[in-house]
Amino acid sequence: MLARQRHQEILNRVGRAGAVRVAELARWLNVAEETIRRDLEKLDGEGKLIRTHGGAMPLPEDRREVPFDVRRAKHSAEKERIGAAAARFVGEGDIIALDASSTVYCLARALPDWPLTVLTNSMEVATLLMSRPRIQVVSTGGMLDVASQSFVGSFAEEALSRLHIGKLFLSSKGVDLVRGLSEAADEHARLKRRMMDLADETYLLADHSKFGVKSVVFFADLKDVDMVITDRGVDPAVLPELDRHHVRSEIAE
Amino acid sequence: MLARQRHQEILNRVGRAGAVRVAELARWLNVAEETIRRDLEKLDGEGKLIRTHGGAMPLPEDRREVPFDVRRAKHSAEKERIGAAAARFVGEGDIIALDASSTVYCLARALPDWPLTVLTNSMEVATLLMSRPRIQVVSTGGMLDVASQSFVGSFAEEALSRLHIGKLFLSSKGVDLVRGLSEAADEHARLKRRMMDLADETYLLADHSKFGVKSVVFFADLKDVDMVITDRGVDPAVLPELDRHHVRSEIAE
DNA sequence: ACCGAATATGCCCGATTATGCCCGAAATGT
DNA sequence: ACATTTCGGGCATAATCGGGCATATTCGGT
Numbered sequence A, B: 001m002l003a004r005q006r007h008q009e010i011l012n013r014v015g016r017a018g019a020v021r022v023a024e025l026a027r028w029l030n031v032a033e034e035t036i037r038r039d040l041e042k043l044d045g046e047g048k049l050i051r052t053h054g055g056a057m058p059l060p061e062d063r064r065e066v067p068f069d070v071r072r073a074k075h076s077a078e079k080e081r082i083g084a085a086a087a088r089f090v091g092e093g094d095i096i097a098l099d100a101s102s103t104v105y106c107l108a109r110a111l112p113d114w115p116l117t118v119l120t121n122s123m124e125v126a127t128l129l130m131s132r133p134r135i136q137v138v139s140t141g142g143m144l145d146v147a148s149q150s151f152v153g154s155f156a157e158e159a160l161s162r163l164h165i166g167k168l169f170l171s172s173k174g175v176d177l178v179r180g181l182s183e184a185a186d187e188h189a190r191l192k193r194r195m196m197d198l199a200d201e202t203y204l205l206a207d208h209s210k211f212g213v214k215s216v217v218f219f220a221d222l223k224d225v226d227m228v229i230t231d232r233g234v235d236p237a238v239l240p241e242l243d244r245h246h247v248r249s250e251i252a253e
Numbered sequence C: 001a002c003c004g005a006a007t008a009t010g011c012c013c014g015a016t017t018a019t020g021c022c023c024g025a026a027a028t029g030t
Numbered sequence D: 001a002c003a004t005t006t007c008g009g010g011c012a013t014a015a016t017c018g019g020g021c022a023t024a025t026t027c028g029g030t
Helices: A003-017 A022-029 A033-045 A077-087 A102-110 A123-129 A154-160 A186-198 A238-244 B003-017 B022-029 B033-045 B068-073 B076-087 B102-110 B123-129 B154-160 B186-198 B238-244
Strands: A050-052 A055-057 A095-098 A116-120 A135-139 A142-145 A150-152 A165-170 A174-176 A180-183 A199-205 A217-220 A227-230 A248-251 B050-052 B055-057 B095-098 B116-120 B135-139 B142-145 B150-152 B165-170 B174-176 B180-183 B199-205 B217-220 B227-231 B248-252
Touching: A003 A022, A003 A033, A003 A055, A022 A033, A022 A055, A033 A050, A033 A055, A050 B003, A055 B003, A077 A102, A077 A199, A077 A227, A095 A102, A102 A123, A102 A165, A102 A199, A116 A123, A123 A135, A123 A150, A123 B123, A142 A154, A150 A154, A150 A186, A154 A186, A154 B154, A165 A186, A180 A186, A186 A199, A186 A217, A238 A248, B003 B022, B003 B033, B003 B055, B022 B033, B022 B055, B033 B050, B033 B055, B076 B102, B076 B199, B076 B227, B076 B248, B095 B102, B102 B123, B102 B165, B102 B199, B116 B123, B123 B135, B123 B150, B142 B154, B150 B154, B150 B186, B154 B186, B165 B186, B180 B186, B186 B199, B186 B217, B238 B248
Parallel strands: A095 A116, A095 A165, A116 A135, A165 A199, A199 A227, A227 A248, B095 B116, B095 B165, B116 B135, B165 B199, B199 B227, B227 B248
Antiparallel strands: A050 A055, A135 B142, A142 A150, A142 B135, A174 A180, A180 A217, B050 B055, B142 B150, B174 B180, B180 B217
16 A cells, blocks of 8 residues: 555544544554554644644644645755755754745744744745744734735844844845855845844755856855755855855755 | 543533533543543643633633634624724725734725735734735734734734834724723733724724623723724614713624 | 665664552542 | 542553664666
């Protein structure tokens, strides 16, 4: 039986019975309990059921469908991997900031399940993390930019200054080794700059297509970044160059 | 039976019976009383019921933070009418504020299609209005409260002070002619108070079931309200009383 | 078709959680 | 005031979990 098939089967049974136990499922589906646990972990992570000690329960009625479309534009596999790799730098109790970008959204989905405070200007990230009980979400507020579904403007920028950020995870339209990070819109650039100024550490999430690209507004030097997380498609010449700027880097496998 | 399942069952019985005893629950659910005690301790800690000696009781009706979808469903016809009536007070180019309540959400849906600036602390209102190109949405930001899907906290409160609000539309858990408006949670109460202080005019949207109800935290007098919009089910004695306080009122037909 | 990588699965073991039992202390009812 | 019920904490036990490791299967690229 295929793993996916098993997942469906589990969801079916959870939905009908109201609750299932790991041992039950293991017997019923002829797999080890470890496998069932991994299945439940995955399904819980996807928000399709709720894991409990000893088994799982269906979602409470009132949270089954989030009103907004949780449609996700193409998460290229690279972005997923970069997000997962970045998630490993998040420690328990950390105060982290996430910007409004699709790569960072992937990180949000991969965040570990422990107490965290997450500051974000992205509506989508906020909505996503609302279903994670151990995560405290804080939003900058500000003018709502429809295109990026995020808050921008001087209001958002000044709101930031009252906060502390441990680790900032951001992305940018372009990453040039000489000119640094760039964005297409000034308002987004300014906000990212502000976030970097306030953060103890800055992690740049950039898939290989971002390197060498210069967008319109430059907002930071590469040397202001503490670590770059990218994917295997990156030009091999880039990593030594980062090293030369004392920027750590990691390739998400 | 899973622990979580038992918790659900306990909440069910408490909710339906009004009160339960530890011994009863232990017998019904086939576990030791110690287990039930631990369950009750946990549920009480989560604010889902109130422990008493020998058993537990449900939360008083008016201090329950009902999830948004549920609130929206309740009295929806009246709320729709009230929202539509309130929308007629919104003029072109107005700067209005909307709080996080289901009635005001109905107003948001009924907003006229002309240029507007809308300040809100509700994620759902912000999401809804994102699809309205002529409406500029501004959010307070702050800590995200999951139950109400809205931003609260001192952060949100202070963010407000930098803004101007023309007309504020809000609702509240309870409206008492003598004691005024009340909310179940302090953080919501404080924010609403702050909004009222900053607004030129305050419109209270309250269906008839709100009148005479006293929740936990009072945050404003009726005389601070400029206009009350309610429905036909309201006690006829209420309107003259409002008049006596120089509060205008309207019944949404 | 072949090989290395990614994925899925199973097994083992120390850590965590859930539960039940016991007993002295606190609360309750008569 | 006294008998009874209920509570809370300490302890023991069993179920469950999570992570590390090994093996098998599938996938992807040549």
